[in-house]
Amino acid sequence: MKSRMTILLAALLIAPAALSPARPTAKGLLLKNGNVLTISGGTIAGGDILIEGKTIARVGKNIAPGPATDVIDLKGKWVMPGIIDSHSHIAIEGNVNEMGDLITAEVDVKDVLNPEDINIFYALTGGVTSIHTMHGSANPIGGRGIVLKLRWGGSAKDLIFEGAPTTSKWALGENPKQSNMTGPGRARYPKTRMGVEAAIRKEFEDAKQYMREWDDYNRKLKDSRAGKGKKPLPLPPKKDYRLEAVADILRSKDWVRCHAYQSEEMLSIMRLCKEYGVKLVCFEHGLEGYRIADELVQYGVAVSTFADSWAYKWEAFGTLPHSAALMAKRGVLVAINSDDAERMRRLFNDAAKTVRFGGLTELEALKTLTINPAIILGIEKYTGTIETGKDADLAVFSRHPLDPYTVCEMTLVDGKVYFDRAKYLDDRIKAETEKKKKEEDAKKAKDKKIGAEE
Amino acid sequence: MPRKILKQTVPGVCLFLLISLQAQLSPQESLHRVWAVKDCRILSLSGPAVEKGSIIIRNGLIEAVGPNIPIPPDAEVIDGAKLTAWPGFTDALGQSLLKWPEEKFDAAKIYSGDFTDKDKGITPELKAFDLVNLGKAAIEKYHTHGITAAEVLPDKGVLTGQASFFSLGAPDKNKALLLKENAFGIGFSPAGFLVYPNSLMGVVAYLRQAFSDASYHALAKSRWQKEMRGSERPDYNGQQEILAGYAASKKSFIFLCRNQHDIRRALSLADDWKIDFFIADLGSEASLVIPELKKSKAKVLCTVAFKAPGTSLYSQLGKEQREKAEKDIYPKNPARLAEAGIPFAFSSLGTDDPKSFIEGIQKAVEAGLPREKALDALTGAPALFFGLDKALGTIEPGKIANLVLATGDPLTKDAKTRYVFADGQKFELKEAKAKEGEKPAVNVSGKWELSVEGGLKLTVEFMQEEGALSGKMTTPFGAFDFTGGTVSGKEVYFEMNITVGGQQLDLYFSATVEGDTMRGSVVQGTQGSAEFTGKRIP
Numbered sequence: 005m006k007s008r009m010t011i012l013l014a015a016l017l018i019a020p021a022a023l024s025p026a027r028p029t030a031k032g033l034l035l036k037n038g039n040v041l042t043i044s045g046g047t048i049a050g051g052d053i054l055i056e057g058k059t060i061a062r063v064g065k066n067i068a069p070g071p072a073t074d075v076i077d078l079k080g081k082w083v084m085p086g087i088i089d090s091h092s093h094i095a096i097e098g099n100v101n102e103m104g105d106l107i108t109a110e111v112d113v114k115d116v117l118n119p120e121d122i123n124i125f126y127a128l129t130g131g132v133t134s135i136h137t138m139h140g141s142a143n144p145i146g147g148r149g150i151v152l153k154l155r156w157g158g159s160a161k162d163l164i165f166e167g168a169p170t171t172s173k174w175a176l177g178e179n180p181k182q183s184n185m186t187g188p189g190r191a192r193y194p195k196t197r198m199g200v201e202a203a204i205r206k207e208f209e210d211a212k213q214y215m216r217e218w219d220d221y222n223r224k225l226k227d228s229r230a231g232k233g234k235k236p237l238p239l240p241p242k243k244d245y246r247l248e249a250v251a252d253i254l255r256s257k258d259w260v261r262c263h264a265y266q267s268e269e270m271l272s273i274m275r276l277c278k279e280y281g282v283k284l285v286c287f288e289h290g291l292e293g294y295r296i297a298d299e300l301v302q303y304g305v306a307v308s309t310f311a312d313s314w315a316y317k318w319e320a321f322g323t324l325p326h327s328a329a330l331m332a333k334r335g336v337l338v339a340i341n342s343d344d345a346e347r348m349r350r351l352f353n354d355a356a357k358t359v360r361f362g363g364l365t366e367l368e369a370l371k372t373l374t375i376n377p378a379i380i381l382g383i384e385k386y387t388g389t390i391e392t393g394k395d396a397d398l399a400v401f402s403r404h405p406l407d408p409y410t411v412c413e414m415t416l417v418d419g420k421v422y423f424d425r426a427k428y429l430d431d432r433i434k435a436e437t438e439k440k441k442k443e444e445d446a447k448k449a450k451d452k453k454i455g456a457e458e
Numbered sequence: 459m460p461r462k463i464l465k466q467t468v469p470g471v472c473l474f475l476l477i478s479l480q481a482q483l484s485p486q487e488s489l490h491r492v493w494a495v496k497d498c499r500i501l502s503l504s505g506p507a508v509e510k511g512s513i514i515i516r517n518g519l520i521e522a523v524g525p526n527i528p529i530p531p532d533a534e535v536i537d538g539a540k541l542t543a544w545p546g547f548t549d550a551l552g553q554s555l556l557k558w559p560e561e562k563f564d565a566a567k568i569y570s571g572d573f574t575d576k577d578k579g580i581t582p583e584l585k586a587f588d589l590v591n592l593g594k595a596a597i598e599k600y601h602t603h604g605i606t607a608a609e610v611l612p613d614k615g616v617l618t619g620q621a622s623f624f625s626l627g628a629p630d631k632n633k634a635l636l637l638k639e640n641a642f643g644i645g646f647s648p649a650g651f652l653v654y655p656n657s658l659m660g661v662v663a664y665l666r667q668a669f670s671d672a673s674y675h676a677l678a679k680s681r682w683q684k685e686m687r688g689s690e691r692p693d694y695n696g697q698q699e700i701l702a703g704y705a706a707s708k709k710s711f712i713f714l715c716r717n718q719h720d721i722r723r724a725l726s727l728a729d730d731w732k733i734d735f736f737i738a739d740l741g742s743e744a745s746l747v748i749p750e751l752k753k754s755k756a757k758v759l760c761t762v763a764f765k766a767p768g769t770s771l772y773s774q775l776g777k778e779q780r781e782k783a784e785k786d787i788y789p790k791n792p793a794r795l796a797e798a799g800i801p802f803a804f805s806s807l808g809t810d811d812p813k814s815f816i817e818g819i820q821k822a823v824e825a826g827l828p829r830e831k832a833l834d835a836l837t838g839a840p841a842l843f844f845g846l847d848k849a850l851g852t853i854e855p856g857k858i859a860n861l862v863l864a865t866g867d868p869l870t871k872d873a874k875t876r877y878v879f880a881d882g883q884k885f886e887l888k889e890a891k892a893k894e895g896e897k898p899a900v901n902v903s904g905k906w907e908l909s910v911e912g913g914l915k916l917t918v919e920f921m922q923e924e925g926a927l928s929g930k931m932t933t934p935f936g937a938f939d940f941t942g943g944t945v946s947g948k949e950v951y952f953e954m955n956i957t958v959g960g961q962q963l964d965l966y967f968s969a970t971v972e973g974d975t976m977r978g979s980v981v982q983g984t985q986g987s988a989e990f991t992g993k994r995i996p
Contacts, residue, residue, distance in 0.1 A: 096659075097719060098648070098657050098658025098659060099648075099657035099658065099659075100657075101657065102655065102656065102657045102660035102663075103656050103657070104651075104652060104654030104656040104660060105654040105660075108654070108660065110663045110666075110667070111657070111659045111660050111662075111663045112659060112662070115658075115659050115662035115723065116657075116658045116659040116662065116719075117719070118769050120719075120769050120770060120771050120774070121774075122771060122774045122775070147659065159722065160722065188569050189568060189569065189571060189652050190569065190570060190571030236684075236685060239677070239678060239681055243674065244667075245663060245666055245667050246667075
């Protein structure tokens with residue numbers, strides 16, 4: 005609560021000018037002499053990163069800058085790949101749940117991106133460079149989510165992470181059952197966990213029927229064209245965007261992200277996905293995942309989870325602060341996520357808890373914020389490690405990112421500085437001074453006027 | 459005689475009696491159809507200003523205009539010396555002339571979940587023509603600020619309804635109508651109930667499906683009509699036929715965009731559907747989308763409330779930043795559109811009452827919009843947008859006689875409308891009366907109870923600003939607003955237009971105030987009057 009107040013107060017003081025995005029870079033940018041946590045190739049003490057355009061051109065030591073290269077000295081600082089938050093709900097305009105129907109697979113977060121959401125900027129202040137933003141958990145199949153790069157200051161289009169697969173957000177358990185909805189209203193089917201799964205299965209069957217109708221139509225169309233217009237062309241089936249979206253799930257085009265807490269329902273939905281050939285990529289929260297770690301590994305499904313958040317409802321009782329670490333040690337692909345605009349700014353603290361409580365190594369802990377979520381989101385080709393050829397998405401810290409006293413000092417996306425703490429604080433002080441001066445001038449002018457009247 | 463009848467009525471029914479009397483008499487038709495405005499300055503907006511000229515109006519149209527025009531012998535002459543004439547303004551998109559039916563929401567629906575399409579904001583069948591109220595008080599508000607025509611649209615929900623275009627010359631909507639159902643409204647505001655679509659993202663998905671369904675319905679129907687033998691007949695679907703009808707007849711869709719992101723959404727949907735459209739810029743953020751607007755050749759209906767949308771950074775940074783932006787940044791929106799060459803007209807949505815509408819446009823002018831551009835956006839541009847440029851927009855022979863006679867220059871603070879011609883009907887504005895009269899010696903602001911003879915009780919809440927009086931009256935038939943009243947000395951005068959049982963009724967109140975009481979009479983047209991007394995409700 006206190007931290008929220010501070011942020012709120014800070015927000016009131018910020019002049020929009022201080023939030024101005026992206027310091028333009030000249031021909032190339034060299035980050036010099038920092039401790040580079042590459043994730044994929046060890047840590048380079050006193051290492052350099054050369055950025056050309058939006059890409060990392062070289063990583064190593066004693067890289068000489070070209071004549072036009074900007075240089076930022078990172079002596080004593082730590083650089084890691086930009087943090088990736090694989091489960092969040094920011095930058096969405098309007099409700100994050102479409103509550104009006106049970107299955108709303110056609111409802112797409114891409115349609116309602118709000119590039120002006122100030123939480124994008126706040127995320128950058130915590131070293132976050134990419135996020136997966138999606139529906140809430142009100143529906144068994146909520147709809148499409150999207151992967152964003154936090155290119156703050158542009159339009160919704162500028163935010164979209166090109167090349168990332170589209171996702172479909174599902175939810176099991178108490179939320180789609182609406183068991184916590186105490187307000188008035190007609191009860192919505194389903195009211196049991198069995199019902200939630202049955203609803204998904206029914207939708208699959210409807211979508212398969214829909215796909216058959218289209219296949220049938222396309223066949224008829226082909227025949228009819230081959231017969232050179234003896235008969236009128238067949239009437240196509242009616243387009244149904246909901247079933248189209250479910251069909252895309254069945255075609256493995258959309259990657260499924262399934263909100264679930266309990267081990268039994270995770271096992272059950274894994275069986276369903278296997279049966280229909282659905283690409284189930286990741287369980288969201290998955291608090292009891294440590295109980296079925298081997299099954300998760302065998303299926304090849306990841307878990308995007310919290311470091312130490314549980315017991316907020318009965319289905320979230322059965323977990324431990326060690327859960328993420330236990331799963332990771334057993335070979336599950338684990339990401340630590342925020343699910344929350346405020347927590348998003350301090351994900352590095354949360355990852356550190358897996359070291360403190362679960363005994364993960366520092367590298368393993370950092371992976372839960374970088375390459376692991378990158379793999380889960382299908383963007384590991386572009387980001388998640390500091391390597392030549394990848395996007396220059398980087399976060400600079402005052403100390404090791406897992407140090408409790410660390411502060412994110414600079415965040416780069418596509419080689420551009422989108423957040424620079426020193427400049428930001430400087431701008432704020434300037435704005436405050438300017439404001440004070442204006443007020444004083446106004447007061448003086450007023451006093452003078454009163455004096456003149458006398 | 460009517461007065462006698464009134465006195466005999468039993469309590470509470472006198473107003474109903476007034477209606478039946480009105481029905482027997484001819485409507486307030488003007489006696490004169492020919493006017494000559496002599497020796498006025500003319501800003502025709504079709505050429506250079508004429509410093510001294512005349513305008514001849516005959517049978518609703520402008521017959522002649524210019525210097526040295528002979529005055530026809532059958533014309534009633536208005537001395538235009540000291541007055542300037544300019545074309546009547548058009549509100550290119552408004553809803554304040556609509557009288558929404560008063561409906562009680564049935565709370566049982568929240569429990570049963572039996573929501574109607576209306577609860578969902580799906581009301582394609584709603585027609586501005588059916589809902590419009592062009593009563594005297596309603597149109598006088600527009601005339602006072604020089605507005606003589608308006609595109610009116612039911613603007614609530616998702617598929618909001620069908621617009622019509624009116625010239626504000628007659629209370630009879632059949633006479634006032636210029637274009638019936640000429641545009642269709644699409645909004646991005648979900649309903650607040652647990653019913654699909656209840657989120658913005660649901661609304662976008664819904665719209666996509668609705669348009670697909672409409673075009674499919676049209677296809678299936680035409681297939682069946684062509685080949686009845688052996689082909690399946692699609693079910694009738696009124697909503698889909700309306701949508702498909704608008705799209706097929708190349709009528710415009712009006713996207714009600716609350717912020718810059720809605721504008722981008724609208725452009726993308728319009729591109730998918732290949733429809734003609736307008737962007738109603740409710741959030742005054744169109745100037746942030748200029749390249750996209752240019753690319754899709756969009757026409758913008760600019761509002762002038764200049765409230766920062768909740769999505770904007772200014773709103774998120776707190777009250778101080780928001781208010782600063784609303785003062786310094788948002789009023790620049792029309793000027794930036796003008797600079798970029800985006801075609802736009804002004805819409806009263808968001809400001810709603812004509813006074814704040816014109817004040818908002820003045821703000822835009824102060825923020826850098828050239829005055830002639832502002833005038834065009836109120837005259838020529840909307841006429842062109844709605845395909846009425848041959849009938850409206852300038853003072854030229856053959857065009858509809860919609861014009862303003864005022865002191866001062868258009869859109870300046872000291873402009874005072876003296877006469878308005880709408881559809882060739884002359885309206886003289888009362889504002890001068892307060893000026894000529896005494897200074898007010900009383901302040902009636904506050905709540906009053908009026909007892910009309912016959913036992914009818916009315917409560918009025920007056921708002922008095924110097925000699926100007928406005929307020930709201932609660933009657934057994936509903937609550938009604940009025941403006942344009944006057945207070946001079948101890949005399950109070952105000953007029954209002956009410957609807958009783960679907961009938962329009964104009965009432966004229968005058969009274970003398972003595973402390974916390976007043977005594978006077980109410981006249982209904984020429985059909986009768988009744989005495990009333992009033993006392994202040996403490």
